[in-house]
Amino acid sequence: MRNHQRQWIYPMAALFFLMIITAACKKEDDTELPPVSSPTNVTVSDIDGNIYHTVTIGTQTWMVENLKTTHYRNGDPITHITDTIQLANLVTGAYINHKNSSANSEIYGRLYNWYAVADGPLLAPAGWHIPSQTEWLTLIDYLGGDTIAGAKLKEAGTSHWQSPNTGATNESGFTALPGGLCYGSFLETGLEGFYWSSTESSAYGAILVFLHAENKKIIDAPYYKNAGISVRCIKD
DSSP: OHHHHHOTTOHHHHHHHHHHHHHHSOOOOOOOOOOOEEEEEEEEEOTTOOEEEEEEETTEEEESSOOOOSBOTTSOBOEEOOOHHHHTTOOSOEEEOGGGOHHHHHHHOOEEOHHHHTSGGGGSOTTEEOOOHHHHHHHHHHTTOTTTHHHHHBOSSSSSSOTTOTTOOOTTSOOBOOOBEESSSEEOTTTEEEEEEEEEOSSSEEEEEEEETTSSOEEEEEEETTSBBBOOOEEO
């Protein structure tokens, strides 16, 4: 299992599996909801001094930007990887800059493997944490279900998302971006946005959620822990 898990040639098969899950999701009522969020006018900073805006959606308060810290909250550095294949073979916490560009990471945040997420609350700023699968599902349900919530979470327009960015309104204020992922190479940039949860699914997998430019959905599914994935934080 370990050798199979570390072979980076499999990411496209895994992505195909995720798309099958997308097609098989239950049908939800595509009912328009009234405004569902409000900016809090409160910002939070990480240990590196990066500033994040926040938004309240239902009973939850989320960061509006993807996490970009290079240190845990206790000051310890997070291992920085530049070799995509090396990242796919790590079993300790690490991050990679989006397409190895710090400028890109200013837009999309950094891509962390799940082992960094699993380092307890230390990855998120004090008072915040990485959302569990249950917390993601609470957000999705509040926004009308998995077949339409993605449209309400995605940044509108095609500045970052590929056309057609179906249905994107960002009425939630969440501003989800298509940072893709890193697993042996950088994949799906502009087409899909992936976000870790803190929930483990197996010895080698953990739950993420993902959104696509060509539909309104947001789906939760397992993926390899040593993939580089975006992180969004939720308030304690």
